[in-house]
Amino acid sequence: MQTVTNLTVNGTPLNVERISQEVMRRLLARQSPESAAPVAVARNSHLELEVPIGVSVRHVHLCPEHVEILFGKGHDLTIFNELYQKGYYAAQEQVMVVGRKRAIEKVRVLGPPRPYSQVELSQTDALVLGMKLPIATNGADPACQPITLVGPEGNVNLIGQGQGGAFIARRHIHLSDDTAAQIGVKSGDMLDLRIDGPRPTTLHGILVRTKAGWRTEVHLDTDEGNAVGIRSGQMGTLIIPRHEA
Ligand SMILES: [Zn+2]
Numbered sequence: 001m002q003t004v005t006n007l008t009v010n011g012t013p014l015n016v017e018r019i020s021q022e023v024m025r026r027l028l029a030r031q032s033p034e035s036a037a038p039v040a041v042a043r044n045s046h047l048e049l050e051v052p053i054g055v056s057v058r059h060v061h062l063c064p065e066h067v068e069i070l071f072g073k074g075h076d077l078t079i080f081n082e083l084y085q086k087g088y089y090a091a092q093e094q095v096m097v098v099g100r101k102r103a104i105e106k107v108r109v110l111g112p113p114r115p116y117s118q119v120e121l122s123q124t125d126a127l128v129l130g131m132k133l134p135i136a137t138n139g140a141d142p143a144c145q146p147i148t149l150v151g152p153e154g155n156v157n158l159i160g161q162g163q164g165g166a167f168i169a170r171r172h173i174h175l176s177d178d179t180a181a182q183i184g185v186k187s188g189d190m191l192d193l194r195i196d197g198p199r200p201t202t203l204h205g206i207l208v209r210t211k212a213g214w215r216t217e218v219h220l221d222t223d224e225g226n227a228v229g230i231r232s233g234q235m236g237t238l239i240i241p242r243h244e245a
Pocket of ligand 1: 219
């Protein structure tokens, strides 16, 4: 029998049988005789709402000034396709995003332009680029990281520090003011989202964002979508706590 030599107890190498015994010993040692059995807790009832999910691929939002630096003086973004949220679109324009270790080419610009430029990436993208990125809601978050954008006509260095930068988008749900009022939630609330299917999962901390006219839609990033086996357009179940009157 092969001996595994990298696990030892008191300097003695362990073989497979000894490892099993050691694992059992450690597990049993955790159970104190007086520890009570787990107690089931009754929860207040909640509301459930079927909601569409959009999986956001890495993308860039640009301020008008940066559109001109990257794509030329007087340039306006051109629509590639409309997004589910009315008034928002994926633009024809793409940029290269340059991190510390590597760059990612052809990152889509989303319109319309915004007050701050920002780069929304997944954790997988962050690893590729060699960057440590915060979870944030927008580029005005001071934790956002500096990053460089390269366009056909010029480059832009986003400086972070709350003035535009790179981050991983916090999972969130878009709701109209009316829908939010109907289901009794407000901007800034955190909800749960249950995903049924072959990889059943409940995601916590879905940030509520509200604006008049928004269509109900959860936004996850590609890492989250892949982890729970979901693609854009599929549905999830929003769990809405019902507060006691
Ligand atoms: Zn969104």
